[in-house]
Structure formats: structure tokens, C-alpha cells
Amino acid sequence: MLTSAIVSSTSASPTVQTLTLDITGMKCAGCVKAVERKLAQQPGVQSACVNLVTEVATVTCEPETDPEGLAQVLPQILTQSGFPSQVRQSNSPSLQAGLADLANLRQAQAQRQRRDLIVAIGLLLVSTIGHVSQTIGIAIPGLGNDGFHAGLAAAALLVPGRALVWDGLKSLWHGAPTMNTLIGLGALTAFLTSLVALINPTLGWECFFDEPVMLIGFILLGRTLEQQARHRAAASFQSLLALQPRIARLVKVQGFSPSQDQRDQPQTPTIAPGAIEVPVEHLRVGEWVQVLPGEQVPIDGEILLGESTIDESMLTGESVPVVKRIGDSVSAGTLNQSGAIVLQVTHTGENTTLARIIQLVETAQTRKAPIQQLADTVAGYFTYGVMALAGLTFLFWFFLGLHWWPEVLNYGGQMSHQMSHQMPHPLPLPEALAPASTLPSHPLSPLLLSLKLTIAVLVIACPCALGLATPTALLVGSSLGAENGLLIRGGDVLERVRTLDTIVFDKTGTVTQGQPTVTDIIVAPQLAQPYTTDQLLQMAASVEQGTTHPLATAIVQTAKNQGLDLLSASEFRTQAGAGVIAQVDLAGRRSCVLLGNADWLNQHQVTLPPDAHAQAATVAHQGKTIVHMAIEQQWVGLFGIQDPLRPDAQDSLQTLQREGLRVMLLTGDRRETAQAVAQALGLASDQVIAEVKPEEKSHAIAALQAQGYRVGMVGDGINDAPALAQADVGIALQSGTEVAAETASLVLMRDRLSDVVLALHLSRQILGTIRQNLVWAFGYNAVSIPIAAGVFLPQFRILLSPGSAGFLMALSSISVVLNSLLLRWHFNRISIESPIRQSKPSLPN
Incomplete structure (x- = not known):
């Protein structure tokens, strides 16, 4: 970790x-x-x-x-x-x-528990053989003797049950009783009561030394099975931890070979012979690491030499390997498949992608859902309440119940005779719940029956199921999500996801691919100094080199592709979502050049002629973003930039709408452009919020919330971060900015909008499993404790033995964990039944 x-x-x-x-x-x-x-x-x-x-x-x-x-x-x-x-x-x-020491400690505890289980089962078998020999009339010397069974019970308490009983008593001493306290009190009470009956036969009490033996055996068996199930639940998370490489191959650079085109291609590094293997934690940003075919990438870095296919399935769940070339980024934990590469370290330690994923998953498992708060509150007082109920059970039956229903003493005697002289099967529940038989028996004493009911109440109560209900489901669900590129920050997020009725998508870089290209260059007519399209592109790229906005990148890349040299520029000023201004050297003199939307030019006293508006509207209706350009406060032309939709955008948004969610598009683009994109996505005009400034996106989300909507926001950029934080659930694409990912409640590692649908399904499934677990945990205790207290004894003759109560308690915990493990099956089922077709919608021409 x-x-x-x-x-x-x-x-x-x-x-x-x-x-x-x-x-x-x-x-x-x-x-x-x-x-x-x-x-x-x-x-x-x-x-x-x-x-x-x-x-x-x-x-x-x-x-x-x-x-x-x-x-x-x-x-x-x-x-x-x-x-x-x-x-x-x-x-x-x-x-x-430290983690290694902790792992050794837990392994030793597991081995000790298995050893104790073997001893406990052995004692239980010997005790069973003794009862069976009496039932079938075969005399086995010593095995039918009460003193021998007292020794078996003492051995069960002192050897396999010692830690259990001691921990329970110590917790009670420290004022924090636990499940071990209830089990320990029940086992000790049963043993001491039987011991008194053995020492003083004149009391006429029954000896039930087999109950502590059965109780210890079933509890240890249940815990062993539960522990295995919990380990299986944690297997996905442990496999994620195992992805962390330990060793890296550090290399040195001798020099760089000359490049023919230094502007477009970096110089090729020359690697010194020999490599040094160093622990990953010793690497520093900027150092060089070699990764051979078949090895894990040890650190986040950028490829500077070589080409290979990288298997990123362990981080994103995407099974198809990705081709990586010089300049591409790779993440720690991914697998280099085909070629040797040399990369330069960009992130180390807990800043790597893998480390952040693990931290997000672990954080998700410690952030509790509000639904768990009730369980936690109950659990805090659970053992106190059970001990109080056990005391009331004893007082009621000893002082009142047996006076009202004296015939139950005969029922208890018949049940005791039946369970003392018949073989306690591996599943003793049917015998425990069966009506009293007609076998000859002796009635129990009031004290003895009251004690047996009290012990059953202590033992059958299960605070463990309450404690496992939420964390096991979160552990399985969040780890399963991480395997498939879905990171959920915590149980509180799941509660909010369930209530969402509106999903708002940012346009640029979210529903679009974030790789815009320049498709139109329109030069203003009748200029005093006419410009060519190349000249406009050259000047625009010179100004846009001062910003990293996707539209700026598109203009600069188009200029480079056409072989245009960038001009000297300075005094850059940028307003996010509006435009950029800079001083550019034009024909030997400095000129002020502006690029941006119409409002940005108007703010700088640039008046757009009617032709500009008409031409902009024509281009915008084609779904393209408009960037106006002005030189010295005169409009000189515009650029039409198109960003293709993501292949799965249309199907994903349509699927959300079919599931009853209101889907909306939020963008700072012109309304004409936004409407064209919405039409390609299958959205109506009233589902578009356009011409919204970056700082106003969060206000738009707040306005929807003020109308009573529960809003989820999907975005990827820095300007989306306030809106992601404002939304009830923020969903960020991993390829977006780190600020957006840190602000969001859900992170999509595969950058597929279809994963929004999958994430919502998984979140709902996890929450549904948590609810099922809690209903079972509360329901089990609400039903089983009254049964153990003898509610059905007078009318239906149902009396639970302490051993049967212990078996039911263990079964309850196991059931919760197994139900959480079913999440994997449910997730695979919804993935198959709700596929998102990878179609390729196109913008209208």
C-alpha cells in the first residue's frame, strides 16, 4: 500500500x-x-x-x-x-x-486459528462419539462419563477457545465488550453451570458439557470460513497492490545524436552501456529507466527511445494493448510487451498513476456510506444491549415465565434429552428447532432452563454481520471498479449516485475527443491590407503558442503541419474561455493581435461587421467552434474548428435517457454550435446550456439544483473543477486535468463515456448489496434473539441450544460476506446485458 x-x-x-x-x-x-x-x-x-x-x-x-x-x-x-x-x-x-511484519503477524494469526480449529473439531468429534455410543448402546470405556466430557469442555476452553475467551473478558474489562465477550460469557456460563451440576448431583441439574465444545468448534469454523471469504473479497485489491514494481533498471545518457529537423523531432539519446538495478523508491524525476519486453513498467514516465505495445488492462480494464511511441506517457504497473524502451521519469512515489489509484480505492473503502451510520450506532451499543437482554431473559423466565408456563420445563427436558443422546450432526439446526419428542426425559430445573435461554441469547447475537455489511461490499465493489477503470471515492458517493436524476456533460474534451482540428479559415473581405489564409494561420499560431487550450493547440498544430514558422510574440494575456491577446512582430513592427469569441473582441473595442456574424453563424451551424481574429482592433477573419464526438458519446447519452435520467450539454460555445452537437447526440434544444463562461459553470449547476434536481456533472478540464465540486456527484475523465480528477467523486480511467453508464450501474449495485447486507444483519438479530430468548417455546416448543445458536451466528457472518462476493457476478451480468455500441456518430455537414 x-x-x-x-x-x-x-x-x-x-x-x-x-x-x-x-x-x-x-x-x-x-x-x-x-x-x-x-x-x-x-x-x-x-x-x-x-x-x-x-x-x-x-x-x-x-x-x-x-x-x-x-x-x-x-x-x-x-x-x-x-x-x-x-x-x-x-x-x-x-x-x-512494516507491511511485511504486519503480513507475517496476520499469517501467524491465521495459522494459529487453523490449528485451534483442528483441535476444536477433534474435541467435538470425541464428544459426539461419546453421545453416539450411549445412543446405540455400545459401551466405550470413559467416553460416556460426565467427568470425561467435563475434561473435553475444559480443554476446548483452555486450548482452542483460550484466546477467544480471554479477548472477550479483556474487552469487557476495558469497557468495550465485543462479540468475543458474548461468546466467552456464554461458553463459560455453560461450563460453570455443568460443573456445578457435576460436583453437586443432588441439585438434579443436567450436565451439558458438550455445549461449550460445540460452541467453540462452530465459532472457529465459522470464523475460518469467514476469513477465507474476506480474503477472497480483498483479492482484487491485493492484486492491485501486487502491481507495484519493486526494482527499476536505471541507465545513463551519453549524449544525443543530431536530428535532421530539430524543430519537429527531438534529438535521439545515446544510452551508456550497462544498467544498474535500483529500488523504485530511489528513482528521481528526470532520471532514465530502461524497460525490456515482458517487464512491468516500474514508474510513470515519457518514452524517449524505442517503441512498444503496452498492456494497460491492469489499470484501465482495457484488454487491447496500446502502441506507445516516443513522446507518449506510460504508467507504473503496466506491462511492456514487445520492444525495449527507455523512458524519463515524470512522477515518483505516491504521485504515480498506480499509487493514486490505490489511494483512491483505499480511501473509498474507509469513507462510509450514510446508510452505515445507523449500523455503526447500533454496533456501538450492541454488546451492551445483548448482555442486558440476556439478563432480562434470565430474570423473566426464572421469576415469571416458568410460573406462567410451567409445562415448558418438560419441553426443555425433552429437548435436552434429545440433544444430549443423539449425534449432533454437522448441521444441528433441524434438531434444535424440531418439536419436542416423546422420548422419556426428566424436566429441567427452572434455574437450568433460564440459564440455557440466557446463554443462547448471548451466543446467537451477531454484531459481526453488522460490521461486515458495508466494508465487504465496498471492498469488492471498489476493487472490481478499479479493475475496470472505474474509481469511486467512497460509500457516501454511492448514496448520492442513487438519487441522481440529471447528468450534465461538458462539451469540449468530454463528449468530444478533445483533439480539435482547423477546418475553415475565412479572411475578411475588403481589407485595406489583404491577408492570405496562411498569413492568418501563421499569426494566429504565433499568438496561441502562449496558451494550452485545445483550440489553441489545434491552431498551432495546423500551422506546424503546413510548415509555417511561428513569428516572434510577447506580452501574452489570456482569459479562460474567452480569448488571448499578444504583441506580434508583423513586417518589422509590433502589432496587437487578438483571438477569441465575439464577446472577447467586443471587450477590446473590436466591432464585428455584419459579414462576420453571418459567416460565423454559417460555420457554427455545422457544429464547429468559432475563433475570431483581429489585428489592431480590426476584424480580419475567423477560424472554424471542429472537435469530433467520442465514438460512444451518442449511445451513452441515449442509454442514460432511456434509464430515466435527464441529460444536458453544458458549453461555452455559441448556441448554434452547441445545438448542432446536441442534435448529433440526440438531445433536444432545451437540453443545452450554451455560452456559459468557465467561472459560471458552477452557477449553472447550482441553478439546476435550486430547481430541485439532483445533478451529476461529467467534465475533464480545469474550468470544470468548480462545477464538478458543485454537483452532487462529479465525474471526471482520467485524461483530463489533475485538478478535475481530484475534485470528482468518480474517475473514469478509460476515458469512455460508456463507463459513465457502467459506473452508475456499479454504484447502484454496490449500494443495493450494502442494503441487502444490512437488512439481513438487522433482520437476523431481530428474529434470532427473540427465538433464542424462548418467545416460541410455550406455543411451538422451540428451544435453541447454545451450540446451535453459535452455528447460526457464524452462518450469519458468512452469509454477508458471500453476498458481497456475488457483486462480481452481478457486475459481469450488467456489463453483458447493457452493452454500449461503439458507433461513430458524426457532426452534421
């Missing part, structure tokens, strides 16, 4: 810092709440968010707090509370060493 231990927050305050802690020992939602409470209580901690599945905590420090001091204190406090933890180190070598 590339998240550093102490990083600056992206919030407005530059002094806010965050810490990342790796924590072990958490078993349920109660553990999560206990850890969050411990962290939040510490001075200097502003907030804390803990993920049960990834076992990671993100701590936000208060302004002016020393994070280094907290980094030393917090792990000690958590470790003392029974949750061994450590802060991730900020430098890469220490980070890798």
Missing part, C-alpha cells in the same frame, strides 16, 4: 494531517466502534474511520496538532486495549518493512 503514514489533507486547511494505522484483532462491528471510540477520545484527534475488512484506520488530526506525537501514542493505546496496531511509516523502505 502506498498510503503514507502522515499525509497532508486535501481539505482547505493545509495544516490538517492524517495518520494511517494497520490494526489486528478486530472481529466485529463492536470492535470497530471500540477502536474508533478509543481513537476519537485522544487529544488532538479530530475524527477516526476504521475498516473491518482491510483492518485499516484513518485518523484525521486537529489543526496545529503534532502528528508525530500521535503516531507514537495511538498504537500503544490500541495495543493495550487488545488491538495490536502500528502506524505506517512515511518512507518507502520502512513502509515495506
Whole structure:
């Protein structure tokens, strides 16, 4: 993981810092709440968010707090509370060493749990053999003796169940009871009650030493299966982490060979013989790295020598390799397939594309959905509530229930006889829920029946399912999205996606390809000094070289393609979304040249003649963007620039409309141009917001929100960032600016508008799975706890044994995790059933 231990927050305050802690020992939602409470209580901690599945905590420090001091204190406090933890180190070598130690610790815990499970199952089998021998009338010396079964129960508590019981009691001592507390109390109560009955037979109590053995065995089995399912849920994210290369081949440049055309082609570097393998974290921006065929690209860089095909599927989900040539960018973690290349490092450490993706995915897994807040609130008090309910269960049955329904003592005796002398099958639930048999039995004592019901309440309650409901779905869903080029920033985003009814698309670079070309050059007629189209293009390119706007790039590139030399220019002034002005050397004298829209020229006292408006309208109706040009406050002509639509733009927008969403186009272009593009996209005229200045885009989004719409904004540029932030959900294309990507809630790594549809589907599917998990978790506890408390005992003779309650509890947790794993199947299904045809709509002529 590339998240550093102490990083600056992206919030407005530059002094806010965050810490990342790796924590072990958490078993349920109660553990999560206990850890969050411990962290939040510490001075200097502003907030804390803990993920049960990834076992990671993100701590936000208060302004002016020393994070280094907290980094030393917090792990000690958590470790003392029974949750061994450590802060991730900020430098890469220490980070890798710390993660390796943590991985070893978790592996040792897993091995110990498997060993304990084997012992517990062995004890359970021996106990079962003893009961079966009595049932079938085969006398096996010692196995039918209550003292022998007492020894089995003690062994189960002291060997495989020791850590479980001890952790539960320690958590109770620290005032933060967890699921282990409930299990430990239930197992100890069953054992001690049976022990009293064994020591003092005159009480007439039944010995049920098999219950602690069954309870420990089923709990450990359930946890082992749950752990495997959780590891499977984290497999996608772990595979993403595994993409991080460790070693790079550093080379040196001897010199550069001369180039025939130094203006258009860079000089070819000459690489010194020999290469040095260095850790990736030691690379610096500007250094040179060689990547051979079949190797992973170790770092973000720009190719300066060679050509190859690069497999980017691990980052974007795109299966078709991409041809990369000199000047193209490559990302760390991608696979070099065919040729040797040399690249110059452009980003290192956590600034690489892969590192940012991993950070986004991990952040998504720690940002909780509002729907989870209820679960967290309940989980914080869950174990207290269960212990209170268990106490009330005992008091009710001992003092009231058995006086109202004394016949249930016979039911309990029959059930006890049935379960003590028949084999507890691998799935003992049917026996536990079956009506009382007619086997001869002795009635239970009021104290014993009350205790059995109390133990069942303690054991059957499952805070673990509540804790796993959201993080497992987010882990699977966000990792699955990352595999397919969809980055979702957190569970709170999913809640907002569900409510969207309007999607607004920026035009340039979003629904269009962002690669505009000059198609028309119109020279003003009847000029005192006539110009040719080449002269206009040469002057315009000389002015536009001072800006990086896509339209400026199109003009400069067209001039280069026609072999026109750029003129000397200075004093550039640019207004985003309006135009540019510069002083250009024309025929030996300096002249003021302006390029931009009509409003920009009007602001500089340039009056457009009627011919200019007529010609601009004609070109604009063809879906082309108009750039006017003036020299010394005189209009001299205009350029028509066309940016082709993305191949999947029309189908993607139409699909969104078919799904009931209102789709709109937002642009600063003339209304005629915007209407032509909208027509090609299949949008109506009232779905276009045109002639909007960059700084007003966010106001346009706010105006829609003021009308009651829930708005998603799709954009790619710096000028889209305020609108992305204003929208309920901002969606950015990865090829856009870094500012846009950082502002957005969803990032599309493949730059395909069809992924907007896919991202919305995935978000809804994740949220649906979270809801299913929470409904199951709450529903299970709401139904099972009353059953365990004996609600159906008087009428339906249903009495759950502690062992059966433990089995149901384990099954509940496993069900939640397995349901989250089904997300992959659902995602593949919606991907197949909702394809976006890759058609190529064209603009009208």
C-alpha cells in the first residue's frame, strides 16, 4: 500500500494531517466502534474511520496538532486495549518493512486459528462419539462419563477457545465488550453451570458439557470460513497492490545524436552501456529507466527511445494493448510487451498513476456510506444491549415465565434429552428447532432452563454481520471498479449516485475527443491590407503558442503541419474561455493581435461587421467552434474548428435517457454550435446550456439544483473543477486535468463515456448489496434473539441450544460476506446485458 503514514489533507486547511494505522484483532462491528471510540477520545484527534475488512484506520488530526506525537501514542493505546496496531511509516523502505511484519503477524494469526480449529473439531468429534455410543448402546470405556466430557469442555476452553475467551473478558474489562465477550460469557456460563451440576448431583441439574465444545468448534469454523471469504473479497485489491514494481533498471545518457529537423523531432539519446538495478523508491524525476519486453513498467514516465505495445488492462480494464511511441506517457504497473524502451521519469512515489489509484480505492473503502451510520450506532451499543437482554431473559423466565408456563420445563427436558443422546450432526439446526419428542426425559430445573435461554441469547447475537455489511461490499465493489477503470471515492458517493436524476456533460474534451482540428479559415473581405489564409494561420499560431487550450493547440498544430514558422510574440494575456491577446512582430513592427469569441473582441473595442456574424453563424451551424481574429482592433477573419464526438458519446447519452435520467450539454460555445452537437447526440434544444463562461459553470449547476434536481456533472478540464465540486456527484475523465480528477467523486480511467453508464450501474449495485447486507444483519438479530430468548417455546416448543445458536451466528457472518462476493457476478451480468455500441456518430455537414 502506498498510503503514507502522515499525509497532508486535501481539505482547505493545509495544516490538517492524517495518520494511517494497520490494526489486528478486530472481529466485529463492536470492535470497530471500540477502536474508533478509543481513537476519537485522544487529544488532538479530530475524527477516526476504521475498516473491518482491510483492518485499516484513518485518523484525521486537529489543526496545529503534532502528528508525530500521535503516531507514537495511538498504537500503544490500541495495543493495550487488545488491538495490536502500528502506524505506517512515511518512507518507502520502512513502509515495506512494516507491511511485511504486519503480513507475517496476520499469517501467524491465521495459522494459529487453523490449528485451534483442528483441535476444536477433534474435541467435538470425541464428544459426539461419546453421545453416539450411549445412543446405540455400545459401551466405550470413559467416553460416556460426565467427568470425561467435563475434561473435553475444559480443554476446548483452555486450548482452542483460550484466546477467544480471554479477548472477550479483556474487552469487557476495558469497557468495550465485543462479540468475543458474548461468546466467552456464554461458553463459560455453560461450563460453570455443568460443573456445578457435576460436583453437586443432588441439585438434579443436567450436565451439558458438550455445549461449550460445540460452541467453540462452530465459532472457529465459522470464523475460518469467514476469513477465507474476506480474503477472497480483498483479492482484487491485493492484486492491485501486487502491481507495484519493486526494482527499476536505471541507465545513463551519453549524449544525443543530431536530428535532421530539430524543430519537429527531438534529438535521439545515446544510452551508456550497462544498467544498474535500483529500488523504485530511489528513482528521481528526470532520471532514465530502461524497460525490456515482458517487464512491468516500474514508474510513470515519457518514452524517449524505442517503441512498444503496452498492456494497460491492469489499470484501465482495457484488454487491447496500446502502441506507445516516443513522446507518449506510460504508467507504473503496466506491462511492456514487445520492444525495449527507455523512458524519463515524470512522477515518483505516491504521485504515480498506480499509487493514486490505490489511494483512491483505499480511501473509498474507509469513507462510509450514510446508510452505515445507523449500523455503526447500533454496533456501538450492541454488546451492551445483548448482555442486558440476556439478563432480562434470565430474570423473566426464572421469576415469571416458568410460573406462567410451567409445562415448558418438560419441553426443555425433552429437548435436552434429545440433544444430549443423539449425534449432533454437522448441521444441528433441524434438531434444535424440531418439536419436542416423546422420548422419556426428566424436566429441567427452572434455574437450568433460564440459564440455557440466557446463554443462547448471548451466543446467537451477531454484531459481526453488522460490521461486515458495508466494508465487504465496498471492498469488492471498489476493487472490481478499479479493475475496470472505474474509481469511486467512497460509500457516501454511492448514496448520492442513487438519487441522481440529471447528468450534465461538458462539451469540449468530454463528449468530444478533445483533439480539435482547423477546418475553415475565412479572411475578411475588403481589407485595406489583404491577408492570405496562411498569413492568418501563421499569426494566429504565433499568438496561441502562449496558451494550452485545445483550440489553441489545434491552431498551432495546423500551422506546424503546413510548415509555417511561428513569428516572434510577447506580452501574452489570456482569459479562460474567452480569448488571448499578444504583441506580434508583423513586417518589422509590433502589432496587437487578438483571438477569441465575439464577446472577447467586443471587450477590446473590436466591432464585428455584419459579414462576420453571418459567416460565423454559417460555420457554427455545422457544429464547429468559432475563433475570431483581429489585428489592431480590426476584424480580419475567423477560424472554424471542429472537435469530433467520442465514438460512444451518442449511445451513452441515449442509454442514460432511456434509464430515466435527464441529460444536458453544458458549453461555452455559441448556441448554434452547441445545438448542432446536441442534435448529433440526440438531445433536444432545451437540453443545452450554451455560452456559459468557465467561472459560471458552477452557477449553472447550482441553478439546476435550486430547481430541485439532483445533478451529476461529467467534465475533464480545469474550468470544470468548480462545477464538478458543485454537483452532487462529479465525474471526471482520467485524461483530463489533475485538478478535475481530484475534485470528482468518480474517475473514469478509460476515458469512455460508456463507463459513465457502467459506473452508475456499479454504484447502484454496490449500494443495493450494502442494503441487502444490512437488512439481513438487522433482520437476523431481530428474529434470532427473540427465538433464542424462548418467545416460541410455550406455543411451538422451540428451544435453541447454545451450540446451535453459535452455528447460526457464524452462518450469519458468512452469509454477508458471500453476498458481497456475488457483486462480481452481478457486475459481469450488467456489463453483458447493457452493452454500449461503439458507433461513430458524426457532426452534421
